[in-house]
Amino acid sequence: MKTFVTPKFKVNRDEDRCIQCQVCVNQCSFGANYYDAEENKVKSREELCTGCHRCEAFCPTNAIRVTYNPLDYRGNYNWRPDIIEDITKQSETGGVLLTGMGDDKSQRIYWDHIVLNASQVTNPSIDPLREPMELTTYLGQKPERLELEPGTHNLKTKMTPQVKLDVPVMFSAMSYGAVSLNVQESLARAAKEMGTLWNTGEGGLHPSLYKYGDNTIVQVASGRFGVHADYLDAAKIIEIKIGQGAKPGIGGHLPGEKVSADVSLTRMIPEGTDAISPAPQHDIYSIEDLAQLIYALKEATNYTKPVSVKIAAVHNAAAIASGIVRGGADIVVIDGLRGATGAAPKVIRDNVGIPIELALASVDSRLRQEGIRHRASLVASGGIRSSGDVAKAIALGADAVYIGTAALISLGCHVCQQCHTGKCAWGICTTDLRLTKRINPEIGARRAANLLRSWSIELKDILGGLGVNALESLRGNRLHLRGIGLSDTELEILGIRMAGN
Amino acid sequence: MKKVYVNEKVCMGCRLCEVYCLLKHAQTKDLVKAYKKESPRALSRIRVDESGIVSLSVRCEHCAEAPCVRACLTGALSRDPVTGLVTVDEEQCIGCGTCALVCPLGVPKLDKAQKKMVKCDFCQDEEIPVCVANCPNEALVYMEEKPDNNRVVNYVNTN
Known part of the structure; x- marks a missing residue:
């Protein structure tokens, strides 16, 4: 079936800088880069590029820039490009769309809406370069209360296993x-x-x-x-x-x-x-x-x-x-x-x-x-x-x-x-x-x-x-x-x- | 002597050692110029061999009983008894290629323009050879020779 999904990324190669060393070719595991011996040129099959930037990171002359393919769908808040592409892919495969990593959608990231405090004037801050700071953490069940031996002050309570971080x-x-x-x-x-x-x-x-x-x-x-x-x-x-x-x-x-x-x-x-x-x-x-x-x-x-x-x-x-x-x-x-x-x-x-x-x-x-x-x-x-x-x-x-x-x-x-x-x-x-x-x-x-x-x-x-x-x-x-x-x-x-x- | 060792478990065959070796032996220090402007193009002294999932960067081993030194027709190749380095005297080399024929690794290369053989010298003017310095996965290690090290690389399952 002819795919209607257009390439998502564009491998921009600066021909003035490309030395045909083919590092991008051997580093791309998706087969998106190849060497054309006839023309002595490295070229790309952009439909295979996943935007992982391996080639970009390994190019010794900085000749490569992987960018989004400027495919400008008609603007639509409801039918966004990723939604259109998902539907297209499903129409072509009839299967469940698989993916990796975590949710990349725009649900609120609360960490970005929470801020931390700091001490000013009325309570002193501490300089961690000059004073000891404790990050040690013990994982495990903690007892209801601690009991000590009366004379020796040794721990009497039997602790469950604790793991130190x-x-x-x-x-x-x-x-x-x-x-x-x-x-x-x-x-x-x-x-x-x-x-x-x-x-x-x-x-x-x-x-x-x-x-x-x-x-x-x-x-x-x-x-x-x-x-x-x-x-x-x-x-x-x-x-x-x-x-x-x-x-x-x-x-x-x-x-x-x-x-x-x-x-x-x-x-x-x-x-x-x-x-x-x-x-x-x-x-x-x-x-x-x-x-x-x-x-x-x-x-x-x-x-x-x-x-x-x-x-x-x-x-x-x-x-x-x-x-x-x-x-x-x-x-x-x-x-x-x-x-x-x-x-x-x-x-x-x-x-x-x-x-x-x-x-x-x-x-x-x-x-x-x-x-x-x-x-x-x-x-x-x-x-x-x-x-x-x-x-x-x-x-x-x-x-x-x-x-x-x-x-x-x-x-x-x-x-x-x-x-x-x-x-x-x-x-x-x-x-x-x-x-x-x-x-x-x-x-x-x-x-x-x-x-x-x-x-x-x-x-x-x-x-x-x-x-x-x-x-x-x-x-x-x-x-x-x-x-x-x-x-x-x-x-x-x-x-x-x-x-x- | 210090030699370049290949950790074939992490050599991923990117061939950047070849690229930087070529640059080292070019007139310029600019990679783009070395490849695109210099004619004839400088020669890399390194070759990356691949077989199945194994790839490794191959260069002159500077063998103790170097077959190339024995075979050299003009005595251009010699092994320095102090440093252990096998070097070529370009004045005497006639570019016959006998060294390449006898070398078990086939590493000597022929500079066709100069009609001389070229070979790795472990970048004597650098602190560490450029191939080692530029290996992105630290698969190349420059270290003192260990007598128990098996210099013929094991082609066994890498994991």
């Missing part, structure tokens, strides 16, 4: 198969260096990564891929994945082509077979069922590790979170509307779920109202872009955050949303061994660790400005926040005041 930012679940082993190794090494955690996702833990066990969260999800005793024993935290922000209520599907020998061993499924994660966990149809799995995992690991439960932010997230805490989870993870994925139906990604800011605030408020907030740590995830977002999330009530997209961007991701094709030119979201080499774990670990390093310095600056010297003093302290351009209802849900008030 030097930076309140963890790498979110990205499975081996969705991302490459080199990406996982980069994140694992960065997590180890910076004293935080990375998450295996639902793809098992590759034997070469067991040495990072002390910095690893292992996932138990609906497909139960790669779950066995050693896997649970290796981890610092075990996470039950109920849902993810990019596709609440939807399962996962790793196509058979991506299940290589190595992936098959790690996932414990036959080579070349589709890895299908069902939408629900078939043994969890209620909070009571969830509690059974939580305690089964705790039993299996002899109560040595916190068990976390991750849900997508949905309308009744607060009530569900309350159930999760009462079910015995030590950590609750809420993944918001903008959480990303390796592949999801576009309609789900862009239309299902609620913003993380609102979900986080309502979950934290609800757990406080019910007096059970201390019984679990709260982790916010989905669309955390900067240390400013981290500080705001902590002030809204999170103990820590997960970053996925930001972590991948640190490795080179340009958010071109082609993860589902498995052809990632940056070598991240692919199992093609030709492409996975593009992530050198030495460099990847350095880049991801650098990101966490800069964020932690910035967080200390923010804390200093607020006049506090520990992240604990910001946690759940919504008085440090003000809203701008928000309605009364939004302010009420976020539990913050309007700026100027």
Whole structure:
């Protein structure tokens, strides 16, 4: 069928600068650049360009600019270009539109409508260069009260397992198969260096990564891929994945082509077979069922590790979170509307779920109202872009955050949303061994660790400005926040005041 | 001696080493001029070989028992006993190409205009060779030779 979809991008090549070195040709995994030997010219097939800018970044003479193809549809607020193109694609394929990354639509990003406070005159700010600043965070259930031995003042209360984070930012679940082993190794090494955690996702833990066990969260999800005793024993935290922000209520599907020998061993499924994660966990149809799995995992690991439960932010997230805490989870993870994925139906990604800011605030408020907030740590995830977002999330009530997209961007991701094709030119979201080499774990670990390093310095600056010297003093302290351009209802849900008030 | 090692697990075959090697041996320091203005164009001393999923950047190994030195008809090629560097004396080279025939890696190149062979000299006037400095994935490493290092690259599964 003749396609009516016109090229989205234009590869502008400055012929005066192009030296025909063909680096753009060998770097484009989508085949958008080619060399015409007859004319000794490098040319582009623009319909294949995904706008990932790999060629632009690697061109040694800066000859390439990838721009939007100036295709000016007749102006229409209702029938925007992306809507027209989606309908066209569906008319040509008859299928569900798949995409990668997180929701890119224009729903309100509340982080941009929340501002932080700073100390002036009446309360001194602190200079983080001269005074110690504490970012240390402990994840896990906290006791009702602490009791000390009368004579020795030693701790009498028996603590449940706590996990220490030097930076309140963890790498979110990205499975081996969705991302490459080199990406996982980069994140694992960065997590180890910076004293935080990375998450295996639902793809098992590759034997070469067991040495990072002390910095690893292992996932138990609906497909139960790669779950066995050693896997649970290796981890610092075990996470039950109920849902993810990019596709609440939807399962996962790793196509058979991506299940290589190595992936098959790690996932414990036959080579070349589709890895299908069902939408629900078939043994969890209620909070009571969830509690059974939580305690089964705790039993299996002899109560040595916190068990976390991750849900997508949905309308009744607060009530569900309350159930999760009462079910015995030590950590609750809420993944918001903008959480990303390796592949999801576009309609789900862009239309299902609620913003993380609102979900986080309502979950934290609800757990406080019910007096059970201390019984679990709260982790916010989905669309955390900067240390400013981290500080705001902590002030809204999170103990820590997960970053996925930001972590991948640190490795080179340009958010071109082609993860589902498995052809990632940056070598991240692919199992093609030709492409996975593009992530050198030495460099990847350095880049991801650098990101966490800069964020932690910035967080200390923010804390200093607020006049506090520990992240604990910001946690759940919504008085440090003000809203701008928000309605009364939004302010009420976020539990913050309007700026100027 | 220090040599250039290739980490074939992360060599992605972008061929930027070839590009920057060519620039290093051009008259100009401008990449566009080196490719478009200089005639004849300078020669890169590096070749990137690809086979299946493996790609790697190949250059003179400066072998201890260099076959090219033994085979050179005019004695233009020699190995410095102190630095270990295999160099060519352009005065004596007649461009016969025997070195290229005996080299197990086939790296000596013939400059057809000058009728001389050209080869890698690990960029003696630079702190580190330009191919190493410009490798975007740090697949090239300039380091002291390790006696236990197997210099014939393993064509095994990279992962």
